[in-house]
Amino acid sequence: MDGAWLLIGVLVALLVGLAAGKAWERYKLVEGSWTDRRRMRQSPHFILGLNHLVAGQVDLAIAELEKAAAIDPNAIELRLVLGNLYREKGQVGRAIQEHQVLLQRPRLNRIEHANALVCLGLDYRRGGFVDRAMSAFSEVLKLDPENEAALVNLEKLQEDQHQWQEAYVTRQRLAQIAGPPNQPKSQSILAFLENELGLQAVQQGRLADAARRFEAAIELDKAVIPAYLNLGDVKLQQGDLPGAVAIWEQSIDVTPDRAYLTLDRLEPAYARIGAEPRFGELCRKLIAASPREWRARTALARHLQLQGHPSRALELLFEALEHNPHALAIHQAIWNTLSELDLPRHVVARYIEITRQSVFYLDPHVCMRCRYRSTELLWQCPHCHEWNTFVEERITPATDTESEIPAGLAH
Numbered sequence: 001m002d003g004a005w006l007l008i009g010v011l012v013a014l015l016v017g018l019a020a021g022k023a024w025e026r027y028k029l030v031e032g033s034w035t036d037r038r039r040m041r042q043s044p045h046f047i048l049g050l051n052h053l054v055a056g057q058v059d060l061a062i063a064e065l066e067k068a069a070a071i072d073p074n075a076i077e078l079r080l081v082l083g084n085l086y087r088e089k090g091q092v093g094r095a096i097q098e099h100q101v102l103l104q105r106p107r108l109n110r111i112e113h114a115n116a117l118v119c120l121g122l123d124y125r126r127g128g129f130v131d132r133a134m135s136a137f138s139e140v141l142k143l144d145p146e147n148e149a150a151l152v153n154l155e156k157l158q159e160d161q162h163q164w165q166e167a168y169v170t171r172q173r174l175a176q177i178a179g180p181p182n183q184p185k186s187q188s189i190l191a192f193l194e195n196e197l198g199l200q201a202v203q204q205g206r207l208a209d210a211a212r213r214f215e216a217a218i219e220l221d222k223a224v225i226p227a228y229l230n231l232g233d234v235k236l237q238q239g240d241l242p243g244a245v246a247i248w249e250q251s252i253d254v255t256p257d258r259a260y261l262t263l264d265r266l267e268p269a270y271a272r273i274g275a276e277p278r279f280g281e282l283c284r285k286l287i288a289a290s291p292r293e294w295r296a297r298t299a300l301a302r303h304l305q306l307q308g309h310p311s312r313a314l315e316l317l318f319e320a321l322e323h324n325p326h327a328l329a330i331h332q333a334i335w336n337t338l339s340e341l342d343l344p345r346h347v348v349a350r351y352i353e354i355t356r357q358s359v360f361y362l363d364p365h366v367c368m369r370c371r372y373r374s375t376e377l378l379w380q381c382p383h384c385h386e387w388n389t390f391v392e393e394r395i396t397p398a399t400d401t402e403s404e405i406p407a408g409l410a411h
């Protein structure tokens, strides 16, 4: 019997302990009085505020969350979020004030302190106070060296300031923290940063140093095309023409869909090394590999026209036009060739017919991440600051059914 009573006693003690623990978790002594910490979360204002937030109604969300925060003035995370909402609304001064007040609270733990500082850093960044933002994020890293939000924001600020070397170090820290799953993305960013360091070296006339940077970029991520272009340009400046040609050709092997970036460089280079026919061969190979390749057709057409074959050039330009009727360059080349042929009436009629039936493209490049549009191909998005996210978007295919919208944009 004694054994059974002992067991019951132990169980009761356990239950009392659990209840006390729960009560401690729920109630907190705030300025001399016990407050129920669950009341704030269970208040209708909190849930309503979250619902408004999900619906994107920021003003209504702020109104409800302010009421919820009034129930428990100690709910740090709620004031943190409110500050962030003011920032998103564009009230940067108000956001800064909210977060500064939070930072002055006594008894903040290390994580709370770091979180409030991250938010303050974001306020400063939004307000354009670059130096203050940088020092806020640096301070976060002193409290919490592995704070990814602080590192990512610091990296973007350093990139904005063209502090490529500092950004490189920051990205290395991020790569280390993220571990293997995120390694390829970091490798690619590091490669773009190496490329920027190379460009900086070119500007300062340090060509050998620049070449090493570009080589390092390719080593980090072989898909970083600007590094090939720039490395070739440096080799050209150093008088190594065959080396330049080799590196440009290598970039075409890596990403044939960006081959057009090297065509303008390769055409005169082939001529100078006495290998003129290679340009035609290259363009034909690109056209065969990707039937929609309009730039290789335009480049080959120009090449043929210069060699005195305007009719063959015109055929290629008409093909190119079917694939990209928006490209002004094609129309200009066509009119140029047409006038060289003295505007034969039936060929002009064909031109008009092709433009009428053409598939329509949107010429601008679009960022796959934030859908920012640009008329030229950019390697870093000026809006979301992501690297290598631009693709060419094609809308409303008129005559053919095959979709060419890149996979990344489809979802």
Ligand SMILES: [Zn+2]
Pocket (backbone or CB within 6 Å): 367, 368, 369, 370, 371, 372, 381, 382, 383, 384, 385, 386, 389
């Ligand atoms: Zn973007």
